[in-house]
Amino acid sequence: MKVLFVTSEAKPFIKTGGLGDVAQDLPIELKKQGIEIKVIMPKYSLINNKYLEKMNYVGHKYMNLSWRKKYIGVDYLNFRGIDYYFIDNEYYFNREKIYGEFDDCERFAFFSKGIYEVLDIIDFKPDIIHCNDWHSGLVPVYKDFYEINPKIIFTIHNLRYQGVFGKENIEDVLGLNKNEYFNKNSLEFNNAISFMKGGINYSNLITTVSKSYVEEIKTEEYGEGLDGLFREYSWKLKGILNGIDKKEYLPHKSKNNKKLELQKKLGLEENLKIPIISIITRLDRQKGLDIIIENLEEILSKNIQFILLGTGDKKYEDYFYNIGKKYKKNTSMNLFFNEKLAKEIYEGSDLFLMPSYFEPCGLSQMIAMNYGTLPLVREVGGLKDTVEAYDEFKNTGTGFSFKNYSGEELIKILNYALEVYRDKKRWNEIKKRAKKEDNSWSHSAKEYISLYKKALTSF
Ligand code: ADP
Numbered sequence: 001m002k003v004l005f006v007t008s009e010a011k012p013f014i015k016t017g018g019l020g021d022v023a024q025d026l027p028i029e030l031k032k033q034g035i036e037i038k039v040i041m042p043k044y045s046l047i048n049n050k051y052l053e054k055m056n057y058v059g060h061k062y063m064n065l066s067w068r069k070k071y072i073g074v075d076y077l078n079f080r081g082i083d084y085y086f087i088d089n090e091y092y093f094n095r096e097k098i099y100g101e102f103d104d105c106e107r108f109a110f111f112s113k114g115i116y117e118v119l120d121i122i123d124f125k126p127d128i129i130h131c132n133d134w135h136s137g138l139v140p141v142y143k144d145f146y147e148i149n150p151k152i153i154f155t156i157h158n159l160r161y162q163g164v165f166g167k168e169n170i171e172d173v174l175g176l177n178k179n180e181y182f183n184k185n186s187l188e189f190n191n192a193i194s195f196m197k198g199g200i201n202y203s204n205l206i207t208t209v210s211k212s213y214v215e216e217i218k219t220e221e222y223g224e225g226l227d228g229l230f231r232e233y234s235w236k237l238k239g240i241l242n243g244i245d246k247k248e249y250l251p252h253k254s255k256n257n258k259k260l261e262l263q264k265k266l267g268l269e270e271n272l273k274i275p276i277i278s279i280i281t282r283l284d285r286q287k288g289l290d291i292i293i294e295n296l297e298e299i300l301s302k303n304i305q306f307i308l309l310g311t312g313d314k315k316y317e318d319y320f321y322n323i324g325k326k327y328k329k330n331t332s333m334n335l336f337f338n339e340k341l342a343k344e345i346y347e348g349s350d351l352f353l354m355p356s357y358f359e360p361c362g363l364s365q366m367i368a369m370n371y372g373t374l375p376l377v378r379e380v381g382g383l384k385d386t387v388e389a390y391d392e393f394k395n396t397g398t399g400f401s402f403k404n405y406s407g408e409e410l411i412k413i414l415n416y417a418l419e420v421y422r423d424k425k426r427w428n429e430i431k432k433r434a435k436k437e438d439n440s441w442s443h444s445a446k447e448y449i450s451l452y453k454k455a456l457t458s459f
Contacts (some may be wrong), residue, residue, distance in 0.1 A: 001452060003030065004126035004150070005039045006115055008108070008135035010084070013047045014098060017282055018242065018363045019132060019157045022209075025245045026448070027082050029441035033449060038124055042111055043075055043086035045094040051077060055086060059121040065110050066175035072114050074121050085122050087114050099135075105165035106173045108195065112138035116146040126150045128452045131203065134163030137195035138174070140202035141187070151455035153448075154203035156196075158360050159217055159224045160286060163195030190225065200229060204236070204455045207448075209361035210382035211239035222358050240448060241385060242361040243441035249370045251347060251435070262348030266332035268305045274330075275421050276305045277414075278349035278373070280342050280364055283312030283320075283335075288355035288378060293319060294407035299414065300327045307345055309334040347371040351417055355402075355410050359383045365399070369434040374427075375399040376417055378410075386439065390420065390430055398434040 009015055010023035027037050043055070060073035073088035087093075092107045101107060112135075119125065130153045131139045140152040165173075170182050170193055180186070186201060187193045200206060208214055214237055216222040218230045230237060252258055256272055263270045277299070281287045300306055300323070308320055308331075317335050324333030334341065346352070352368035354377045361382030365375040369387075377383040379401045390397035400417045402409040421427050 001035055001128065001449075001456070002124065002126045003035050003037045003128045003130055003452065004115070004124065005030075005037055006112075006129060006131045006136040006139055007039065007041050008111070008133065009098065010039060010041055012079070013041070013051050013084070014044055016098065017158075018209075018361065021244070021363055022157065022242055023132065025243065025441055026445060028080060028245075029243075029445040030448065031082060033442075033445050035449060035452075038083045038085060038122070038126075040085045040087065040115060040118075040122075042093045042098075042107075043073075043088040044098050045090075046096075046098060047086075051079075058085070059118075060088070061117065061121065063114060063117040064175065065106070065113060066171065066173055070110060072110075072117055074118050076122075085118070087111055087118065104163070105169050105193075105195075108135045108163065109138055109169075109174050112136055112195075113142045113145075115139055116142060116148070119148065127456060128153060130155065130448075130452075131199060133157050134161060134195040134199065137163055137197070137199035139199075140204075141176070141181070141198040143202070151205075151452075151459055152203040153451060153455060154199040154206050156199070156206065156208040156217075156360070159196070159208075159222075159226065160358075162189070162197075162224065162226075164189060164192050165195075167192055169193060196226070197229070200226065200233065204459050205451060206233065206237045207240050207451065208237070209240065209242050210385045211241070212384045213358075213360045213381040214239035216358065216381060238447075238451060240444050240451070241382060242363060243444050244363055244366045244370065244439050246370060246440050249343065249346070249367050251371050255347065255372055258344070259348040259350075262307075262344050263305070265344065266307060266334075268307075268330065268332060274303060274305050275351060275418060276307060276349040277351045277353055278307040278309075278345050279353045280309045280345055281312075281354070283310045283316035285313070286357055286359070288357055288405070288410075289316050291355055291405065291407040291410050292353065295411045295414075296323060298411065300330060302418070304418070305330045305332070307332045307334070307349065309336075309338065309342055309345055311335060311337050346373055349373045350421060351376055351400075351414075353414075354378075354383060355405075356380060356383060357405055362386070366437070366439040369398060369437055370439070372431040372435045374417070374430055374434055376414060377401050378405060379403050380405075386437075392420075392426070395426075395429060396433075397430060398437055399430070 359381035
């Protein structure tokens, strides 16, 4: 079975969030399980030079996008046994950031249509095209214009970002007929065009990244305006949980040493007795930052240390920066992106805070557990599916959790977790179970393969 995996980001080339991890790890596991897979993504100038330099030019041509005629080139790199193809166009991808540009509509329409244009250059006839998030939402739409007929799987990693643009783009940029493509069953959404709707309406099967999130997006609260569509499409919607690459996050022998090293590195008191509470995240409302902030000064007044690693919304960056200044002694606010430091924090901390408002899957909680750092999460989406709440009577569970999106519930469970922390025996038992959780990709990759088979036989 030949699969083309289409993504807007992939580690180690470029990553802004969980999709970048998934786009590296899932193809590797699929290949291991016998799938012939190739990954295709934009060639951003922001990709680390050490990879850009190793890429080989494969070919180029000119393609039409509405009235435009655009250069489209392809570069190639094999990394960890996987074939990666990079769509090259300097005008579109030589930018300061990878998303959030004035012409994202045009850039990702070009990318999505370009997938078909380059199939002959890369000499690959996929049976399945596996698309991810809105950036490749038009891939199933443009299929109508090409002769090949692969089945298309569309995976939603985060429904919040939908790729919604003004309706004037439909003909002028996308080159699609207004009468045919601008209606509710096609791309129209609130009198604008939605790439996400393209992915949902035109693919053969849709997946999202946890079983709980599948149910949540069918409700008004989490459906981001598309809940009706998901209820209607229940039959083609499936939840497949993400995994992590356990080899990438191998714990060291002594967690205590790692904790002391971390405290030293970040200028905190080197003391094993003080619990370290950490957060590593995009600074976005989604991640439950408001209910953390509601309680943060109370938390910081306890005998704990607080570490944050994150970038994003300026409002949050400013807030954490200022709080860090006020509580110099027991906080470390790191307002940047750094994967090495992320690992050190995951490993050296005791408690990992992730009280998301919504969470399609979430990888951070799994990474933390793998290092024996206990997650404290809100019971939502993938967090609910991966963290089992500690039950002191049965002595079961792998972390701590609470139900409602409320600061009060958060602080209550945090206080409880800190109380359990003081009982080393109990804490270590939970740690042991958390570390043992099998969050590897092997099971989920099998589920994708059976879905590919279903797409090939049912349509
Ligand atoms: P999302 O995809 O919503 O951002 P996930 O939990 O699925 O959330 O994935 C986030 C990934 O990004 C994790 O691998 C996490 O460690 C990483 N990450 C987030 N912020 C940072 C940062 N500032 N520095 C390093 N890694 C980060």
